[in-house]
Amino acid sequence: MARTQGSKAEITGPLIRDSARSLFARHGYAAVSMxxxxxxxxVQAGALYAYTPDKQALLVDLLRGHMERLLAEWRDDASRPALERLDAFLRFHIQTSLDSSEAVFLSYMELRSLSPENRREIAALRRRYEDALEAILAAGEAEGVMRIPDRRLTTMALIAMLTGVTNWYREDGRLDQERVVAVYRDLVRGAVGA
Structure with missing residues (x-):
């Protein structure tokens, strides 16, 4: 089907993804129609199919794009002390979560909407990101600066705690991002026995 007169692929494609992300985050994937x-x-509904085969493919594209961006942007330096690496991870996670709160929301709430094959793909990407934090915790244990009863559980708990900032943080609230990062730093260090 032809695009709506005057539309441009390089503009329309990103608009479709941005609109879908916002609508899915606001109303839930199942409640949003093409x-x-x-x-x-x-644009006309049929025009969407020039950009995506269906709604499921659109959701997978959004979730994949978010996880691939996180993995591409996260930089770890294994030569640094584990506590410094942990601080860098929490700062990165908080800042990227606040910068893309709708994408983060979808990544956690809409996994249930994926087909089993698509869920496996996104779960594998998420696992790579989780493994980055788990490697930091392992280094902290090896250095003797962290005491962790269960590394995998601690990894998941820390990511959930850090991601939770998207639920309550407001730019015009009483805490700025730097203060939030500082408080979370103390909470995270306490959680790993540092």
Whole structure:
């Protein structure tokens, strides 16, 4: 199907993804139709299929893009002390979560909406990100600066705690991002026995 007159692929494609992300985050994947996404973008519903085969592919694309961006942007330096690496991870996670709160919300809430094959793909990407934190915790144990009763459980708990900032943080709230990072730093260090 042809694009709406005057639309441009390099503009319309990203608009579709942005609109879908916002609508899925606000209403839930199951409650959003392709027609709603098209209306938000300002194109006919059939025009969406020039950009994505279906709604499931659109969701997978959004979740994959978020995880691939996290993995591409996260930089760890294994030569640094584990506590410094942990601080860097928590700062990175908080900042990227606040910068892309809708994508983070989808990554946690809409895994249930994926087909089993797509869920495995996204879970593998998530596991790579989780493994980055787990490697830091392992280094902390090896250095003797962290005491962790269960490394995998601690990894998952820390990521959940850090991600939770997207639920309550407001730019115009009483805490700025630097203060939030500082408080979380103390909480995270306490959780790993540092």
């Amino acid at each position: 027609r709603q996404i098209a209306a938000e973008v300002g």
